[in-house]
Amino acid sequence: MTDPARTPVVVGVGDLRSGRAGAPADPREPLDLIHDAAGAALADTGVDDIARHIDAVYAVKTASWAYDDLPALLAARLGAAAARTHTSPLGGHWPAALLDRIGHEIATGTTGVALLVGGESQASVTAATKTGTDPATLGWTTAPGGPPAFDPDDLGSPAMQRAGMLAPTRVYPLFETRLSHELGHSHDESLAWSAQLYAAFSEIAGRNPAAWNPDLRTAEDITTVGPRNRMVTAPYPLLLNAMPFVDQAAAVVVTSLATARELGVAEDRIVYVWGGAGATEPADILARAGFGRSAALADALARTLERTDLRPADLDIVDAYSCFPVVPKLLVEHLGLTRETVPSVTGGHSFFGGPLNSYTLHSLVAVTRRLRTDGEIALVHGNGGYLTYQHTVVLAAAPHTRGYVGDPEPRVLPATGPEPAVDYSGDVEVHTATAEYGRDGHPAIGFLVGTTPDGRRVSGYTDAAGAQLLAAGADIVGRTVHVVDRGGALTVTLTDPVTEETPA
Numbered sequence: 001m002t003d004p005a006r007t008p009v010v011v012g013v014g015d016l017r018s019g020r021a022g023a024p025a026d027p028r029e030p031l032d033l034i035h036d037a038a039g040a041a042l043a044d045t046g047v048d049d050i051a052r053h054i055d056a057v058y059a060v061k062t063a064s065w066a067y068d069d070l071p072a073l074l075a076a077r078l079g080a081a082a083a084r085t086h087t088s089p090l091g092g093h094w095p096a097a098l099l100d101r102i103g104h105e106i107a108t109g110t111t112g113v114a115l116l117v118g119g120e121s122q123a124s125v126t127a128a129t130k131t132g133t134d135p136a137t138l139g140w141t142t143a144p145g146g147p148p149a150f151d152p153d154d155l156g157s158p159a160m161q162r163a164g165m166l167a168p169t170r171v172y173p174l175f176e177t178r179l180s181h182e183l184g185h186s187h188d189e190s191l192a193w194s195a196q197l198y199a200a201f202s203e204i205a206g207r208n209p210a211a212w213n214p215d216l217r218t219a220e221d222i223t224t225v226g227p228r229n230r231m232v233t234a235p236y237p238l239l240l241n242a243m244p245f246v247d248q249a250a251a252v253v254v255t256s257l258a259t260a261r262e263l264g265v266a267e268d269r270i271v272y273v274w275g276g277a278g279a280t281e282p283a284d285i286l287a288r289a290g291f292g293r294s295a296a297l298a299d300a301l302a303r304t305l306e307r308t309d310l311r312p313a314d315l316d317i318v319d320a321y322s323c324f325p326v327v328p329k330l331l332v333e334h335l336g337l338t339r340e341t342v343p344s345v346t347g348g349h350s351f352f353g354g355p356l357n358s359y360t361l362h363s364l365v366a367v368t369r370r371l372r373t374d375g376e377i378a379l380v381h382g383n384g385g386y387l388t389y390q391h392t393v394v395l396a397a398a399p400h401t402r403g404y405v406g407d408p409e410p411r412v413l414p415a416t417g418p419e420p421a422v423d424y425s426g427d428v429e430v431h432t433a434t435a436e437y438g439r440d441g442h443p444a445i446g447f448l449v450g451t452t453p454d455g456r457r458v459s460g461y462t463d464a465a466g467a468q469l470l471a472a473g474a475d476i477v478g479r480t481v482h483v484v485d486r487g488g489a490l491t492v493t494l495t496d497p498v499t500e501e502t503p504a
């Protein structure tokens, strides 16, 4: 039991967009957007000089522009230059994980008032690149500035590189396809659930003033493929992909209950951080047991619910990370909620916008606002990598009886995948598959994970002919195909052609 006076509380939130879909604003660097969001969050506390009490500034890593120490630059601007600063590594789970860490620090007395921030200017950077303008010439910070450098190994393990399974747009559909199969959903049923979910997200984004695209999209808009909604990777058309070209930022102020009261924060501003838990799976997706569930999410959820003494039915609000539909679907499935559940009060990465690692900061903003007026207990979910890092955290309108009960340290889960079969030739059962489409609207490259008769795992990519076959996604899972693997390049042919069923 933590000292009740040290119970961590959110006392101020702020977020914003600069420009919106179809209406760009003047280019602004992430630090400027974050500064504005931090100003809004500090003002939201209702305490005039709260900035001078900040003793820790945490930033979720910005991916659209490189900074040596963004939180230090921000702290100096806010007049809190003595504050301790920390920038997370890359990963969309960090807002939830950092809130948990800050909660722990406040409960143990190592932090007094913390500011947690993040933001992206990918819309500005992309627009500047198109016109040949270097943002540095616009006065953006050049310490070091420029797009951050990425190690190719950050994108995927050697096995994933060999199989061409490198971008989120290629990898997440592999999870979707397998989950659909395990739920008994055909390709069309899986797509229908995604569209129903995302149409609901669009309505929510329409009510969020910080949403990048507040225009209402129906399920029919989402499933209708055309020039403004091209098929990207089966079964996801563009509108089921995270929208990364956004300029958005968010900030959250966290302190202890005692400090909030000493500073004069109004009771109706205060939202309690109960805490949560996280788990990590191997970054190599091919080293995991299967693609139809997230062992890390299941573990993070089970430990979050256990520590907070909650059952899924106790949650009034569930806010999912939603870069692609399979992620909110997995959250709903792992919590055992109905498939009609809409796990968002933020609006999702497609319509609210997908400012990469800082999306879940916007969730914390939306959830805090909701808990101040409506609802008692909320679970916020963050996801990083390829479903690699999961963290869930509970916030509530009232304190937990034992104060802060979270565990900020993630549990590391072992590799449990089958042995790889490299340069295999023979039959495999399709475990999961997808196909990426070209801009001509045809499948261009296919991706397959298969299981050999002796239980080993084959993985690789195909040419357009193989892609045509694998675009069937959930409808081809479980069937047997013949593969020839040459260094990850697969030739795939059906061995059990479907025969027309004879009507009875």
Ligand SMILES: CC(=O)SCCNC(=O)CCNC(=O)[C@H](O)C(C)(C)COP(=O)(O)OP(=O)(O)OC[C@H]1O[C@@H](n2cnc3c(N)ncnc32)[C@H](O)[C@@H]1OP(=O)(O)O
Pocket: 022, 092, 168, 169, 230, 232, 238, 239, 241, 242, 243, 244, 245, 323, 350, 354, 356, 383, 384, 385, 386, 387
């Ligand atoms: C843990 C994690 O978070 S993993 C997820 C991280 N996020 C991602 O990986 C982002 C995934 N999305 C993407 O990479 C991109 O959206 C892509 C590749 C799917 C599409 O990008 P592009 O090929 O550049 O877009 P495309 O040329 O098809 O579309 C052009 C138009 O649609 C817009 N657009 C691009 N992506 C999207 C999107 N996902 N949703 C809606 N509109 C989009 C563009 O801004 C452009 O609009 P404009 O003509 O008004 O300027």
